[in-house]
Amino acid sequence: MAATATAPTKAEKTASAGPGTPRKARNFRQRAMTPYAMLTPGIVLFLVFMAAPIAYTLVLSFQQKKVSGLGLGKGAQSTVFAGFDNYIRSLTDPEFTASVLRVLTYGAILIPLMLGFALLFALLLDSRRTRAGNFSRTAIFLPYAVPAVISSLLWGFLYLPGVSPFHFVADRLGIALPSLLNPDLITFAIANIALWGGVGFNMIVMYTSLKAVPQEIYEAAKLDGASEIQTALRIKIPIIAPSVVMTALFSMIATLQVFAEPTTLRPLANSLSTSWSPLMLVYRDAFTRNDIYSAAATSIIIALATFAISFLFLRIVQKRAFGQEN
Amino acid sequence: MRSSFRASAAAMMAAAALLTAGCSTGSGTSSVEQNTDPNQKVELTYWAWAPNLDKVVDLWNEKNPNIHVTVNKQDGGDPAITKLLTAVNAGSGAPDLIQAEYQKIPTLVAADALADLSGTDAKDTKDAFPEAVWDSVTLGGDALYAVPQDTGPMAFYYRADIFERLGLAIPTTWEEYAAAAKKVHDADPEAYLGTFSSNDAGWFTGMAQQAGASWWAIDGDAWSVKIAEDPTEKVAGYWGGLVEQGIIDNKPMYTPEWNAALNNGKQVGWLSAAWAPGVLSGNAGATAGKWKVAPMPQWDSAKPATGNWGGSSTAVTSQSKNVAAASRFASWLNTDPEAVKALVDVAGIYPADTEGAKTALTKAPEFFSNQPDFYDVVGKAAQSVTSFSYGPNVNVAYNAYNDQFAKAAQAKTKSAFLDAVAGMQQVTVDDLKKTGFTVK
Structure with a gap:
């Protein structure tokens, strides 16, 4: 056995020492390795910053802290395997359910308004009779450049009746404005901040895909006697449907992850709890209650739900939006 | 696929947030x-x-x-x-x-x-x-x-100029505080002697401490939680009553609105602590020289007490x-x-x-x-601070205060304030039990 095993190696060695063959072999090996070498940075980054944190979160989500007796002193606390306890507790937690319902309401208000306005602005900018198009486009897009925490602080000032210029003017005119920070209006107040920041981004996405439409189509439509509105409704919107679907998907994901706006507004009023949105609940468990295990489980649930909703949404609209491509 | 990327990104971000805490130490x-x-x-x-x-x-x-x-x-x-x-x-x-x-x-x-x-x-x-x-x-x-x-040590800060204008005496008991609050609000419907803030758990803890509360105790080898007991319920009921009558404001402290009210005399008093001068000079600098400090209003004048914030x-x-x-x-x-x-x-x-x-x-x-x-x-107040014991999950109790009393302050009823105390007790005990502490 040993002899037969060494024999080819020897043969190989002699072969590789001969002229001609070695360069070819080395070249081939190099060529085979090149893609892997080029992929290495990507793979390493993926493993370190993507796979490892997800794995760590998964590990945490199956653990919990256990204490015995008073829990004081050395060795009174330990980390134990929890099975699905954290998941069961998260899913049956009325606070979690309530936060999901709140966010769904918020999305139902926000997404149609945001996409509606974005589409309207994109179509207006794209219409032939637009004046000051560049200025308007920048003006509508600019709020997107303002970080959500800053915009929430700005809007917070405008909402607080004691310091709001709107309330000041309304008072002078003898009109009693309701405070947007009241519990029944707070969802609108938060949606308004997100709307202000998000319309510009979605508009740019739609506007860019409108610009990619060949002009001949419009000319043909014009020759056939189509008005601007007819062109918009019958030609432009169907053509850019895929980008509308994409912005809708982004908006849905952003809605499920709403965090900065309600967190910033919370100290200003009594109407927001520290578990208003699912991510706020995760933050509270991890950093206020020092329970990273529950927070990890809730994070995994939110991620899976986001995935499921995105998949379902694409499944439903795919036929409509992308049907023409097939 | 984009959606799957986004989904895992959500999980990753949550995980990364947890990791950062670990890395930054x-x-x-x-x-x-x-x-x-x-x-x-x-x-x-x-x-x-x-x-x-x-x-x-x-x-x-x-x-x-x-x-x-x-x-x-x-x-x-x-x-x-x-x-x-x-x-x-x-x-x-x-x-x-x-x-x-x-x-x-x-x-x-x-x-x-x-x-x-x-x-x-x-x-x-x-x-x-x-x-x-x-x-x-x-x-x-x-x-x-x-x-x-x-x-x-907590004390009562008030606008001496406004008290003088309204002919008010400094309240020495909580009964007198309520009467003064009513007079302030009657004289100007936008002005309040103070506000009940659902943001500041430490503030409410200090007031409960003054009334004789001590929320945790070690009982043999078990913890006991004593939030929903007489002293705290008395304090919550008192403030709930004032908010229900509308003579005390229900908005949180440390908001731009509250700062404006300190400046323009719509907040006429502040139940605060020894460090208040720093906050007042920062948030209401223009009112320097108009404020004065007095001991906290008392539940029992014979036994002066105060809490810590x-x-x-x-x-x-x-x-x-x-x-x-x-x-x-x-x-x-x-x-x-x-x-x-x-x-x-x-x-x-x-x-x-x-x-x-x-x-x-x-x-x-x-x-x-x-x-x-x-x-x-302030020095006299510091000597009258009563004893108070904290437990191993103060963070949970304080967080429960924020959420429960935000609801109560919004509802503006005395019964909602009492429910909030019961809610705090419930959340705090449940958390201890969940982690495995022995709770009596």
Whole structure:
């Protein structure tokens, strides 16, 4: 056995020492390795910053802290395997359910308004009779450049009746404005901040895909006697449907992850709890209650739900939006 | 596929947030092994957030070349403690010393994050501090977990000019406070004597403490939670009644709106602590010289009492290799007359050290230059602070306060305030039981 095993190696060695063959072999090996070498940075980054944190979160989500007796002193606390306890507790937690319902309401208000306005602005900018198009486009897009925490602080000032210029003017005119920070209006107040920041981004996405439409189509439509509105409704919107679907998907994901706006507004009023949105609940468990295990489980649930909703949404609209491509 | 990328990104972001907390604790482990030779040079790190504390520490470093302390400035009480707990879980990365608020001590002890100082010099500082303060660093037992630094005895701050204009006397009881609140609000429907803030759990804790509450207790080898009991219910019911009548505001403190109201005289009073001058001069600078301080209104005038809002201690962590040296520094920082004077002058704190406070605090703060006896009033209040015990999950109870009392303040009924107290009790007990603490 040993002899037969060494024999080819020897043969190989002699072969590789001969002229001609070695360069070819080395070249081939190099060529085979090149893609892997080029992929290495990507793979390493993926493993370190993507796979490892997800794995760590998964590990945490199956653990919990256990204490015995008073829990004081050395060795009174330990980390134990929890099975699905954290998941069961998260899913049956009325606070979690309530936060999901709140966010769904918020999305139902926000997404149609945001996409509606974005589409309207994109179509207006794209219409032939637009004046000051560049200025308007920048003006509508600019709020997107303002970080959500800053915009929430700005809007917070405008909402607080004691310091709001709107309330000041309304008072002078003898009109009693309701405070947007009241519990029944707070969802609108938060949606308004997100709307202000998000319309510009979605508009740019739609506007860019409108610009990619060949002009001949419009000319043909014009020759056939189509008005601007007819062109918009019958030609432009169907053509850019895929980008509308994409912005809708982004908006849905952003809605499920709403965090900065309600967190910033919370100290200003009594109407927001520290578990208003699912991510706020995760933050509270991890950093206020020092329970990273529950927070990890809730994070995994939110991620899976986001995935499921995105998949379902694409499944439903795919036929409509992308049907023409097939 | 984009959607799957987004989904895993969500999980990753949550995980990354958890990881960052772990990664950011790399600074400052003491590298020296447990030191017994007094002449060997020792390096200590100290996580603290009190302003200008490094300047006070410079005094120590000048005098003690063998024990060098480096202050590592922190963002505040909560983030520093979160970092410390992460370092303790990780097994390394904690500093030698940390500034710890009193209510955090049981949580830290439960996580085995603090060294017991009862065998060091620090135990001799006992007589320097009021008994109630000492109790909160010993948890009522034989161990000693920290040296007290500052306290926040509560007092009643009011706009003297507006009180004079309305012909109001300073309320000495809560009954008189309610009557004064009604007069203030009747005279100007936009003005209030105060507000009930659902944002400030420490504020409400101080008021419950004044009424005689002590929310946690060690009962043999079990914890008991006593939030939903008479003193706290009395306080919550009282404030619920005032909010229900509409004579006390229900909006949170520390908002732009509240700042504006302090400035324009729509908030006529503030139940606050010894550190209030700093806040008032920062948030309502234009009203300097118009405010005065008085003792808290009382439940029982025969037995004057007050609570604490805020205050912190200097603790040595369980990872420190130089407990004795760290403890010597902590004792010096909080009881040496020169150090206490510096703490008052440059760090602007109200010292827990009774004698130190008396000698260091002689002149009223500039904002209260109209009231030369400012520190007599506050000093008397500091002596009447009643005892209060914290438990291992103060963070959970305080968070429950925020959520439960936000609902109550919005509902504006006395019964909602009482429900909020019951809700706090429920959440706090459930959390202890869930983690496995024995609860009676």
